[in-house]
Amino acid sequence: MTSSPVQTLTAAARAVAATKIYGSGDTEVRALDAIEVTFEQGRFTAIMGPSGSGKSTLMHCMAGLDTVTSGQVIIGDTDLTTLSEKQLTLLRRDHVGFVFQAYNLVPTLTAIENITLPMDLAGTTGDKAWIDDVVGATGLTDRVKHRPNELSGGQQQRVAVARALAGQPQIIFADEPTGNVDSNTAAEILGFMRNAVAEMGQTIVMVTHDPVAASYADRVVFLVDGKIVDELHEPTPASIRDHMTRLGA
Amino acid sequence: MxxxxxxxxxxxxxxxxxxxxxxxxxxxxxxxxxxxxxxxxxxxxxxxxxxxxxxxFTVRGALPFADITAANPPPVPESLLDDLRAVDGVDVAEGGFFVDGVVPVDGSGVAPTTLGGPIAGSNWLDDESLSQYFLISGAWPQGSSQFALDLVTFADYDFELGRDYQVVTPTGPRTFTLTGTMQFGFPENAGVGAVFVVFDTDTAQQVLGFPGEFNQIAVRAAPGADIETVRDRIETVLPAGTEVxxxxxxxxxxxxxxxxxxxxxxxxxxxxxxxxxxxxxxxxxxxxxxxxxxxxxxxxxxxxxxxxxxxxxxxxxxxxxxxxxxxxxxxxxxxxxxxxxxxxxxxxxxxxxxxxxxxxxxxxxxxxxxxxxxxxxxxxxxxxxxxxxxxxxxxLHEDARPDAEHLRLWRSVLGAVLGAVGLVLVGRGLFADFDSTTAQLLSLGIGAAIVFVAVAVLSPLIAGRVVSILAWPLPRVLRTPGRLARDNAARSPRRTAATAVALTIGLALVAMVMVVGESIRDTFTDSLSDAVRADYVISTDTFSGVPVTLAADLQAAGVAAAVGFDEYPAQVESPLAPGRVDDAELTVTDLSAIDEVADLGSIEGSLDGLDPASALLVHRDTADDWGLSVGDAVTVRMASGDTLAVNVGAVFDQIRPPFWDEWIIDESLHRQTADADRFDQWVAVNVDGDDPQAARALLDEVLSAYPQANLEDRQEFQASIESDLNTILALVNVFLLFALVVALVGIVNTLTLSVFERTREIGLLRAVGMTRRQLRRTIRWEAAAIALYGAIVGVALGLGFGVGLAVAIPDTVIDRVSVPTAQIVGLVAVAVVFGLIAAVFPSYRAGRMNVLEAIATD
Incomplete structure (x- = not known):
């Protein structure tokens, strides 16, 4: 259980010498500094780091929302750095799932319409049985016809996770998905994500600064100054805090 | 602050x-x-x-009623000239003419046209400054076969000095030699848009039809003389019916x-x-x-x-x-x-x-x-x-929420009250009697404005639902972008309603004009085909009309009937209604032949055997209003001051202004007065049916001497009236287009703001895989849905207004309601296209949004 899962799992996404530079000359900032990282299929990875460490930039670049200055970002077999803006959009639609901190849902669409939005945009119907499973797992089966403003914050985030899952993407990126909710709701959302990985075999990468949230992951990657400085497998809140203290974060 | x-x-x-x-x-x-x-x-x-x-000073015949825009002052006798010259303090006095409708024909057979300006026959004076006619080249015409032409017409058309040209005068087409060019007033007046055909004074009297008379006499006082004193002296020599x-x-x-x-x-x-x-x-x-x-x-x-x-x-x-x-x-x-x-x-x-x-x-x-x-x-x-x-x-909680229940109630009540007030004002404007047209139009205009405000107040109550219904095909055709477009258009009913109302007003006005225009056109077309029986109608663009010699020439050439029509301002009195004096448009025509070219409807009395010297035809409604019947005496006073004592010869029941009006007398009677000009407004012609081509050839031959006259058969005549109407309608719609352009700006404005407001939502959509093209499509069709809503409401209102107007306008102008369906549908389509155009800029902006920044927006 604890030994080298890396060799047995294939990569869902990876970064090769990924570098992101903002500005130039004196004002140059290296948000990502030749990062090498692999996110394996079927695992739940958390990215942690202090403010300005580049953890959000890493996620955005990995997800095709932003581009790296040099190096490569690969999802499945696709090198994102070779794609046009339109190809990136289609890649996000068909192969990547997203959960944001807030404002995840289109207010004019019902919960179920939000869940199937990427597929609807693609003009496909998706896997009906799978979608039913996902909706069942959210525990919101009787509320799917409601609009977002009729759902609680936690319910909204669960719908957002369901949307990310619905298309069975290569990988799901979650950006502080529990940043805006109380701890009980956070536990409910994180549990749902945990299950999606453990029982449904999905791949999730989550950016967070909350050790408790990160403890739901299989693996925690620590970022400081645009570099990966450490990582931790099968973390607990305590072990994460311990690592963070050592990193001076 | x-x-x-x-x-x-x-x-x-x-x-x-x-x-x-x-x-x-x-x-x-x-x-x-x-x-x-x-x-x-x-x-x-x-x-x-x-x-x-x-x-x-100008000395001329006085108009007892009407002013110079409605009637020509009657002429003055030539003998008055000597009386005036004898007045102490008068330096120069000369008689002059200015008669509209004297048309020169250039070397290519073309008659000059103006934009409503006169094409005038006149005379030159020795004293150039008195008339302000200045010779520019050649010589002033001398004798009965010469004329001069104004500089601008000379240059613009095919004329050469020394050559012969035909001039269509009130006494018929005649040939003259062109001797010189002239200019009226100062050089900067050269292009006043008038044509001047100038003869010497004797010739002008003859060819313009005023032997022994002048239109007016221009007088200059002696240097240093007191104007008021001289004026008083002039007045002592003036005969009755003249003025200075x-x-x-x-x-x-x-x-x-x-x-x-x-x-x-x-x-x-x-x-x-x-x-x-x-x-x-x-x-x-x-x-x-x-x-x-x-x-x-x-x-x-x-x-x-x-x-x-x-x-x-x-x-x-x-x-x-x-x-x-x-x-x-x-x-x-x-x-x-x-x-x-x-x-x-x-x-x-x-x-x-x-x-x-x-x-x-x-x-x-x-x-x-x-x-x-x-x-x-x-x-x-x-x-x-x-x-x-x-x-x-x-x-802390800034969600834009829909109206609360009490607000909806407030809206309904206010909207209903405003709507009622507006409709009452409009109804009053349509059907009540007004002293002045201005007051009537104000009532209509203010009423319509209040109705529009009422629509703006009520519209948010229905906008959401109606937009959803109108936009139902969008999700089916365009899938998710269409779905989002429909829902975005419907999500903020207040905003959608307010955005659409500008378009509503513009389209309501256009649709109203279309309905009224179509109704007028249909009324006119029908009334012409059932009332004007003539095979051909001759008209002209000049203000005066065609010379009366045209009808005579046609009769002489042997056409079956050639009847001239003209209208003059007059006043009517009758001993049956003492003290009552009505202003009237008096139709002057040939009573013996009117029946052949015009359907006057059923007639009380008989048109046969009427005495042209004393007969008056009266429209039934007017006769009833006055209490007149056949045989009753009526006095008709002309603008020249002449009075005609006539008797009602017949009562008819169909009028067709501007072709004939409520009162009709014979032209021979009218020609005995100083009021008569020598023009017909239009001439109705019947030909023998046996050989239409030969008949047409005959007409063309007679008309070749009158190039300003337009000969049209019934179809052509109808078509040209329709096309005149169309031109006016098109002009009105071009101006209303400005209101639509402003409405377009309004849609651009709202959409740009909405896009800005939905930055985060757009970022989310882009993040989960909406392409730029899908995003632009969403915004475009949102605009189209709003525009469609505005257009539908506008067209509904416009149809209401149009039908109301068509009903209220007198039957002589509009006697039915016609709705140009195809045009109205086209109008709605144009509005949708306007919406699509309005979305170009906002959708471009939305497409250009940076996804990351959009998501991160607060």
């Missing part, structure tokens, strides 16, 4: 420009109307004083005559300007509402920092004031450009205005600022009030 307001304006330059744009167009319209009208006024004022520089006016009076009269054309021209432009401004008001109000909604946080911060509601309100009003001032200034600039454009348009039609700066009067500037600032500030009153009610903690 002032600084805050200014900063707010500057911080959103684009929004500022779009908001101001609507008002700029309206102000520009106002300025262009005044400036063009003033420019025309000063042109004609200058012309009027130029004409009269060389003379001190000073040069100053003549100038004023001339200017006033043109004012009867310029005034309405200005008024019509101003009406369009106010329509544009009215539409703009809704757009500005909507923009302020949305913007202040988006600034709730900022406003509540201000309030929590201690700003009073008054200060908040004032800051909004100051912002609108700044926009109003800027829009007025820009509008004045654009208006001057518009006036230049109008001048170019007018000169393209041949009415050249003098060079030089356009007259921007203080009154014009004052109006520009008044309407520019007034409409903008008025539009911001409600938003300002709302802004001042923002509570200091409002920023």
């Amino acid at each position: 002032l600084r805050l307001a200014l900063k707010s304006v500057l911080a959103h330059k684009l929004r500022f420009v779009f908001t101001a744009l609507a008002i700029v167009v309206g102000v520009a319209f106002v300025v262009a109307a005044f400036v063009t009208a003033d420019s025309l006024r000063s042109t004609f004022d200058d012309l009027a004083s130029d004409i009269n520089t060389g003379s001190d 006016i000073t040069a100053a009076e003549a100038t004023e009269e001339f200017s006033d005559a043109f004012e009867t054309f310029i005034g309405p021209f200005q008024t019509i432009l101003l009406v369009f300007a106010f329509i544009v401004l009215f539409v703009s008001t809704f757009i500005i109000s909507n923009t302020f509402n949305i913007v202040l909604g988006q600034r709730v946080r900022e406003l509540s911060l201000l309030r929590s920092l201690g700003a009073t509601p008054q200060q908040v309100r004032r800051s909004v009003l100051i912002e609108s004031l700044v926009i109003g001032v800027a829009a007025s200034v820009a509008g004045i600039g654009l208006g001057m450009l518009g006036a230049l454009g109008l001048e170019a348009l007018l000169s393209a039609f041949g009415a050249e205005l003098p060079d030089g700066p356009l007259p921007l009067r203080l009154r014009t500037v004052a109006w520009a600022f008044l309407v520019g600032i007034g409409f903008t500030v008025a539009a911001s009153l409600v938003p300002a009030l709302k802004a001042s009610r923002v509570s200091p903690i409002a920023g």
